Structure formats: C-alpha cells, structure tokens
Amino acid sequence: MKSPDWDHFRFFLALVDAATLTGAARALGVEHTTVARRIDTLESALNVRLFDRFPKGWALTSDGESMVPHARQLEADMHALMRATTGSVALQGVVRVSAPPAITTYLLAPHLQKALRHLPEIEIELLAQSRLVDLTRREADIALRFQRPSSPGLAIRTVAAINYGLYAHRRYLKNRSPDAWEFLGYNDGLLDTPQQKWLDDIKGDRRYRLRSNDLSVLFEAANAGEGVAVLPDYFERRTSGLVRIASPACPVKRKLWIVLHEDVRRTARVRAVADAIIALFALVENEPKQS
Missing domain, CATH: 1.10.10.10 (Winged helix-like DNA-binding domain superfamily/Winged helix DNA-binding domain)
Incomplete structure (x- = not known):
C-alpha cells in the first residue's frame, strides 16, 4: 500500500x-x-x-x-x-473576522482599521455572516456572535450589550398617529430573534409594510420613510433622519460575544486583533450619538 x-x-x-x-x-x-x-x-x-x-x-x-x-x-x-x-508568526498576515452583517457593515468596517493603525502588517478579512462558523476548522479566526457558543475549546467573552428601540424617519411620524403606523420587520427566517418577537407583540392589528432578512435593508427602508422598525441603538451614531420613538420602549438588550479557538488565541496577530476589537467596542459604547 x-x-x-x-x-x-x-x-x-x-x-x-x-x-x-x-x-x-x-x-x-x-x-x-x-x-x-x-x-x-x-x-x-x-x-x-x-x-x-x-x-x-x-x-x-x-x-x-x-x-x-x-x-x-x-x-x-x-x-x-x-x-x-x-502561534510563532509575527504581527503580520491575514486575520479572518466573522460577524453578523450589520455589525460588520456599520461597526467593524468603518472603525476597525483605525483601531489597527499600530499593526500595519496585519490584513483583515471581514466575513459578514449570520451563520455560526466552525472555528475548529478555521473557517474564521475570530467570531462575533449574539449566541453564546457551547462547544468545548473556545475562548469566549462579552464585548458589548446592544440595546434596541423603535425608529422611524421624522417625516414619517409627522402628522401620523401611532395607530396608523406601518412596520418594517424580519421575514420568516428570523422570527425567533427577541427584537422581532417584541415587535410582533406590540404591533397589534397594524400591518407590516416590508419584511427582510437583512437589518441593513430595514434601516435603509426606515430612513427612506417607509415605516417603523426596531433597530439596534448603534444606528443612532449614523447621520440620518431617523428618530427614536420613546414609547413603547423596547426592553431588548442582547449580549455580543467575541469567540476564539483556544489554540488560535495564542497566535500573536489574532490576539492583537481580538484586543483591538474589544477596545473598539468600548470606544464605540462611549462615542457620542448623532443628534
């Protein structure tokens, strides 16, 4: 043989x-x-x-x-x-970061390179993914997830607590009473998310004007004056015509976890990027919101 x-x-x-x-x-x-x-x-x-x-x-x-x-x-x-x-490679090379699409688009893409200015030899590959990647098979080096993994051999830590609220464009709310609101929500694949369950509860007999599987779509539709959406509060840091609706107040707060394989965590460049992401979320948390 x-x-x-x-x-x-x-x-x-x-x-x-x-x-x-x-x-x-x-x-x-x-x-x-x-x-x-x-x-x-x-x-x-x-x-x-x-x-x-x-x-x-x-x-x-x-x-x-x-x-x-x-x-x-x-x-x-x-x-x-x-x-x-x-683990013996210097602070250079590619680090793959997997995160939910909206986190990737609105938080990591605009801010992460600035947080890594002191690491010019590191190249970031951002993977906008809702699915849970397999870190054991090296589908990514670092993952950000709203669901805490239970697999063995992983290093896990909370990096942020994301608050949610009802948002609509100010021109949509002008001269429109709450009983005439139309909503923008997730489609069937994401009905189990806590913010969507809450929206279903408070919607009552009012209708959905648009559904999508992408949070960015809901944000853009709300900003275009198409209806009322439940969105994470980090959208308040973007320049837009959206205003937060005070009542009803959304009680949903979701933990965001950073996840690394224990072996990869010892790799210098991966550890450095993970530290930068943790620092980034601490900075974003204290960043002033757009008025």
Whole structure:
C-alpha cells in the first residue's frame, strides 16, 4: 500500500459531508472532476474501494464508512498542527473576522482599521455572516456572535450589550398617529430573534409594510420613510433622519460575544486583533450619538 497524500482525505471528507460530487466541488472551490480524480487516487493508494459509484450519486462502502472517524481525527490533528505553528508568526498576515452583517457593515468596517493603525502588517478579512462558523476548522479566526457558543475549546467573552428601540424617519411620524403606523420587520427566517418577537407583540392589528432578512435593508427602508422598525441603538451614531420613538420602549438588550479557538488565541496577530476589537467596542459604547 502506498502512503496517500494527506490532502486527499480533505476531498474524501468533503464528499462524505456533501453527499454529491458537485456539492463537494462547490465546498472546495474546484471542479467535480477534480474531486473524482482525488478519490480515485486515494482508493488506489489505500487499495480499497471507499465509494460505490451510482448514476444518481456516490455512496460510502462499508470500508469507506469505517474510514470516516479516522479521517475526521486526521483532519482535527492537522488543524491543531496548523493552529499551533501559526502561534510563532509575527504581527503580520491575514486575520479572518466573522460577524453578523450589520455589525460588520456599520461597526467593524468603518472603525476597525483605525483601531489597527499600530499593526500595519496585519490584513483583515471581514466575513459578514449570520451563520455560526466552525472555528475548529478555521473557517474564521475570530467570531462575533449574539449566541453564546457551547462547544468545548473556545475562548469566549462579552464585548458589548446592544440595546434596541423603535425608529422611524421624522417625516414619517409627522402628522401620523401611532395607530396608523406601518412596520418594517424580519421575514420568516428570523422570527425567533427577541427584537422581532417584541415587535410582533406590540404591533397589534397594524400591518407590516416590508419584511427582510437583512437589518441593513430595514434601516435603509426606515430612513427612506417607509415605516417603523426596531433597530439596534448603534444606528443612532449614523447621520440620518431617523428618530427614536420613546414609547413603547423596547426592553431588548442582547449580549455580543467575541469567540476564539483556544489554540488560535495564542497566535500573536489574532490576539492583537481580538484586543483591538474589544477596545473598539468600548470606544464605540462611549462615542457620542448623532443628534
């Protein structure tokens, strides 16, 4: 038996996870023929058939199924090795930061580079993502999340408490009584967020004028005078025609967590960026709001 290239196991696991060649190819950013060729090479090196090829897809053989936990362990060991070796790299290189889209757009993008002026050799990759990234697989180095992760091996800390309130453009509210308000809210995919649940409770018989899965869309629609939206208070720091509606007052306050893998936290550049983000939120918290 030849010694297989370790990278072939990455293609093996991608096909296991995606269940189709096209899905695995999409996840890896390659052509489906490349995935098939890598699997053929791995099978040849191991002298074992890992997948049965059917017209409608590939299915793991019993030998392939027994290979999966070993491949998972190999993947975990390789990621741990990569995290450990990056710890000795100086304050330079790429740091990937994953955060909810609105946090990325309205807080990190305008302020983070200023907070990193003392680290000119670090390049930031901002990932505007609502989904929970897998830090163990190095999908990101740092994650900001409203949900506190429960996975082991993570370093977690609160960086901010985000308050919410009702907002509308001043011209929308002018000569319009509260019983005539129309609302701007999340669509079906985000109905469980606490601010949306509160908005549903206070809306009563009044209607939604617009729904979206993107907070930036709701902000822009409210600023265009399309209706009333529940928004985080950091939007008050932006120049706009929005005014906060005093009553009813929104009681929602959400904790924002910064999350790092314990191994990555020891990497100098990642630790430096994490410290800058923590300092940034402390600064933004004390920044004067737009009048």
